[in-house]
Amino acid sequence: MTIRLSPLLGELIAELERIPGLGPRSAQRAAMHLLREGRVPALRALLDKVDANLHRCPLCNTFTEKEICDVCADETRSPVHLCVVESVGDQMALDASLSWGGQYYVLDGRLNPIEGRGPEAIGMGGLFERLRKAEADGKAFQEVVVATSYTPEGDATAYYLIEALGRRWPSLHVTRLARGLPSGLEIEYTDLNTLANAVYGRRRVLRNDKTPDES
């Protein structure tokens, strides 16, 4: 006598549950939202368009409707500096900081051996291909910034990538983002690991009247 959902509704909920951030209950609420608010036709039509028109940018691996995405097509960006990020979200955050004017390569997340996400699954093959092609075209990259976060997963991805890049291009300049104090955080409330990195990475302050070489 127990109530069972309509099998089709159950299928929809199961598909929505695959979306990261939606658990069983929120997937059910999401399905109810789509049905009650009549959003099914709109989302269906949108997925039609997405399926037909969105594809990977052959240069940076992001999703775009154009042959080459807007960022890669931007000729004001340095062609010899490449920044490797884990996601479009990271790419947009870095870009909003107005501190990077080079190319990007967008990985599909980070290495996660437990979930079976190895180097190929996150798109590293495409990154190496991009570097190889640039070299073959006589426009080799001079620097690759491995812009992953300083978390265990971000570190693992960075270590793997740095090692793989070093093996293939021994003279390539490979960097990571600086570690140190975040802006706006009181030293008193900063974790010890961050503080230690801020100390190890301390930098000489330049005075107006001197360059560091003169001092």
Place this chain on the structure above:
Amino acid sequence: MTIRLSPLLGELIAELERIPGLGPRSAQRAAMHLLREGRVPALRALLDKVDANLHRCPLCNTFTEKEICDVCADETRSPVHLCVVESVGDQMALDASLSWGGQYYVLDGRLNPIEGRGPEAIGMGGLFERLRKAEADGKAFQEVVVATSYTPEGDATAYYLIEALGRRWPSLHVTRLARGLPSGLEIEYTDLNTLANAVYGRRRVLRNDKTPDES
């Protein structure tokens, strides 16, 4: 020079953001999940089927693929007892408690004047229609349980419904769920409002050898 998402990807994220529980960042993650994991065709095909096959049960307002949903079609359930719930989730929870063997009517959520969700928007018209039709068919309901939660929104929905039912069917037996101590919660950690309701609603304990009328 700021990076802009592909417009189509932006549309998809905006549509996903409408889903309750998904904010701007999780909608972006959800879109990336669909694209990276190649779930777009599967979800699209599923929404096709949903759009073509799922409709409202004419009796209880839930979503079903059949003419009448399984619960309403179940002839072992009492035809004269009706339980009004806010959602399929609430319905399934009540059903799992094995305490209700009557009919259900599933509202589309609760009254929310701020979001412009009035009685019609949550399906109360269909509920009154159901009661009217049962009466006209000579199978009038004897009891309607207004099974909303004891939260401000649940209370508001219940008050409105109780008033509207009383106006239309003055002799109908309208009830709400009992208030009191939840199972498994220590009295010490129970909020005062719940405790007060548990005291006001205290019930005579029946001993094995007596019925309450004998004592």
